[in-house]
Amino acid sequence: MKKMVWLLMAVAFCCTGCAGTLRETRAMWLWGSVVRDKGADFVAKDFRAHNLNCAVMLVKGMGGSASWDSKIALKKNLSKGDVLEQFGKACKKNKIDLHAWFVVNSDEAWLEKHPEDHYYHCGKDSKDNGAVYVSDCERVCTLSTGYRNYLLAMIRELAENAGKYNLKGIHLDYIRYPHAVYCFCPKHIAKGKALGVDIERLREILKDTFYRGKTNAYMKAWIAKDPDVIKWVTMREDEITELTADIRKIIDEVNPKLELSAAFMPDGAEKEPSFGICHYGQNWTRLGHYLDFICPMTYHSTFKKPVTWPGDIALRGEKITGTTVLVGLGDSNDYEDAAKVISYGRKLGMRGFCYFRYNLLDKPGKWAAFDAVDEKPALPLNDCVAPCRKGKACPKQK
Numbered sequence: 001m002k003k004m005v006w007l008l009m010a011v012a013f014c015c016t017g018c019a020g021t022l023r024e025t026r027a028m029w030l031w032g033s034v035v036r037d038k039g040a041d042f043v044a045k046d047f048r049a050h051n052l053n054c055a056v057m058l059v060k061g062m063g064g065s066a067s068w069d070s071k072i073a074l075k076k077n078l079s080k081g082d083v084l085e086q087f088g089k090a091c092k093k094n095k096i097d098l099h100a101w102f103v104v105n106s107d108e109a110w111l112e113k114h115p116e117d118h119y120y121h122c123g124k125d126s127k128d129n130g131a132v133y134v135s136d137c138e139r140v141c142t143l144s145t146g147y148r149n150y151l152l153a154m155i156r157e158l159a160e161n162a163g164k165y166n167l168k169g170i171h172l173d174y175i176r177y178p179h180a181v182y183c184f185c186p187k188h189i190a191k192g193k194a195l196g197v198d199i200e201r202l203r204e205i206l207k208d209t210f211y212r213g214k215t216n217a218y219m220k221a222w223i224a225k226d227p228d229v230i231k232w233v234t235m236r237e238d239e240i241t242e243l244t245a246d247i248r249k250i251i252d253e254v255n256p257k258l259e260l261s262a263a264f265m266p267d268g269a270e271k272e273p274s275f276g277i278c279h280y281g282q283n284w285t286r287l288g289h290y291l292d293f294i295c296p297m298t299y300h301s302t303f304k305k306p307v308t309w310p311g312d313i314a315l316r317g318e319k320i321t322g323t324t325v326l327v328g329l330g331d332s333n334d335y336e337d338a339a340k341v342i343s344y345g346r347k348l349g350m351r352g353f354c355y356f357r358y359n360l361l362d363k364p365g366k367w368a369a370f371d372a373v374d375e376k377p378a379l380p381l382n383d384c385v386a387p388c389r390k391g392k393a394c395p396k397q398k
């Protein structure tokens with residue numbers, strides 16, 4: 001009975017928060033440069049003309065250049081003024097939600113000033129002297145306290161100015177490792193050793209897996225609960241999860257109405273998630289607790305998967321995270337059968353879709369699938385996620 005009362009209260013609370021906001025989220029990622037080139041009003045009107053209601057605009061990419069007039073960012077592109085502010089105004093006029101998209105694990109501007117924060121590869125140098133420093137990569141080691149504070153300060157700056165920029169949320173990209181072979185910097189080696197990891201043995205398992213043809217050896221070792229692999233993988237997973245939790249904390253402190261979302265690799269929501277967890281340190285279940293919604297990068301044509309795959313991943317993702325997961329599409333060819341992907345997602349009861357990315361559709365005919373999705377969704381979809389975030393999915397509409 002207690003359970004029933006709680007459930008009714010939760011539904012009532014959610015419905016109060018959602019009054020008049022039932023809708024399907026139709027999101028698209030876009031680069032700040034596109035807004036700079038085409039103009040904020042043009043792009044916002046174009047979103048509206050093609051039935052989109054949510055824009056995820058890149059505000060800090062791998063290069064580290066901010067697309068807003070930041071007082072913190074080391075580099076910023078103001079060649080056409082504060083393009084985030086311009087786009088925020090245009091989105092408001094066109095009733096489009098705007099999310100500020102941050103690339104988390106990479107920042108060339110930071111690394112130019114702090115080269116010691118580059119990733120180190122698991123291999124050894126030509127004299128067998130230890131891990132290889134990766135100077136030609138823009139990835140920043142997760143253990144760099146300086147970069148972590150810098151990133152958090154930029155997110156805080158936007159959260160504090162969400163009104164000025166008409167922001168609905170903050171969106172995290174590359175909130176993960178790019179590959180299992182990173183990072184073997186001195187700090188990571190010391191941390192691994194302190195946890196009891198046999199670093200040399202771990203390095204051999206990784207080299208067997210990725211350079212000596214023993215495919216999946218690393219993931220199999222994790223499934224078999226190999227102590228060295230479990231400790232190392234959990235350490236990386238903890239780093240990614242703790243960073244996400246810190247970002248959530250800032251948003252909850254500064255502006256709890258803002259949503260926090262992220263782009264995820266799909267692997268962690270497969271029936272067997274070891275690749276996603278071992279490779280990327282991205283544990284969907286743990287991370288979902290801090291996120292209002294997730295956009296999986298289920299680009300089915302790139303991955304050579306059926307049109308049902310993005311919907312199936314989104315559905316499984318909601319089950320394992322307890323938060324909203326959109327149906328993900330993108331890359332050069334997904335637009336061809338976007339209508340089928342979206343339609344299948346609707347049949348499963350998913351609450352919307354997210355497409356990567358706007359300028360890929362900048363040719364005649366490529367918008368057709370999106371123009372066709374204007375029919376009433378198969379189920380009314382609910383974008384009220386914030387009150388239900390903590391481990392509970394929003395009740396679906398009947």
Ligand SMILES: [Zn+2]
Pocket residue numbers: 119120141142143183184185186187188
């Ligand atoms: Zn490191």
